[in-house]
Amino acid sequence: MASPPQTARSERTREALRRAATVRFLAQGVEETSAEQIAADAGVSLRTFYRHFGSKHDLLFADYDAGLQWFRRALADRPPGERVVESVQAAIFAFPYDVEAVTQIASLRADELDPRRIVRHMREVQSDFAHAVRDHLARRSDDPEAEALAITVTARCVAAAVFAGMEVWMQREERSLADLAELCRTALTSIENGLPVR
Amino acid sequence: MASPPQTARSERTREALRRAATVRFLAQGVEETSAEQIAADAGVSLRTFYRHFGSKHDLLFADYDAGLQWFRRALADRPPGERVVESVQAAIFAFPYDVEAVTQIASLRADELDPRRIVRHMREVQSDFAHAVRDHLARRSDDPEAEALAITVTARCVAAAVFAGMEVWMQREERSLADLAELCRTALTSIENGLPVR
């Protein structure tokens, strides 16, 4: 239901909602902000809010979604013969991280965010990520139909590896971006030639 | 919030809810049945309904959850030295499928179930599945702490492979249980020694 921007008008509405949400989230916390407040601040009806963002949390993670698009393009731009693992790694690490935003989100998460919702959203992100990789592989395959299983398996495993890295990172006491990168890199390369644990 | 059965009393309530839900789902369809109706039929309040089943759809997939417990036990019972892929495969295929129930669900799904909710639930199931495998691997590891990444990566990839098999199966015209088994088996063995697509 979270439709992509169609007209300039709707893009203005989305922007207004994003702004309003950011202000509220930072000022009073995510769970303490109601969708209704955001809609009111943005000067639109609650229903319109939900037309643009499937849920309150979609809005919180709006950047992730934008990032996904970026990721898809980055993947498409990788050289033809390159190994998937390489391509994915390159695409991830070339991402123009807004360190400040990441930090902000990380700190929010610790305190006031319902863990269940985060977990649910991370699963969704992983799923989208896997789809992106799958499409990338399919685009390069001579016969995507015939290779459907191999492609799907590979895509999902690549995504699984990256998010496994994240999971391990999240459970650590100290969490530096460098560590996260290292974990994801290790996870990815470790599956290319077989499962790390047999 | 979907707490496990604690007392005989609560188990009776759960059972009543399950029965009521099954009747309604079959009679008038899933999306056309409200949580309130189910609660009323079972003679409990709506709130109690949500205490036992996190959502209306958890109830629909209650069997899957029971299956997960079964799966965990089956994994634990596998011989110590066995390769993960073997153990998981054995555990999956030893499962006492209620073919009739599976068929019933499959037919429901096709028609009256909101695809988004199914997808969301499948993601959750995959996540639980991965956790089960992770715990299994951790139990067998000499030093789970040190191997955290390898274990997490492996567990998630194993789950990814199985569900990749399901995904491909779902997209087929003809869907036989034998095909599903074959796809999952192929998917699993294909990742043990490296990604099927590099």
Next chain:
DNA sequence: CCATGTTTTGTCAATAGTGACAGAACGCAC
């Protein structure tokens, strides 16, 4: 400017899902 088809919003009315708090039911020691 006007008529008309499309896109975006708003309104209305339900259902879904949760937190907080109080009462009821249960299990157990005495």
Next chain:
DNA sequence: GTGCGTTCTGTCACTATTGACAAAACATGG
């Protein structure tokens, strides 16, 4: 059986989400 701590339920109130339908805002050819 009584007292008491634990578990399960009901009630209340509120936020989250969505479907259906109508009004408003836009874009466009004439």
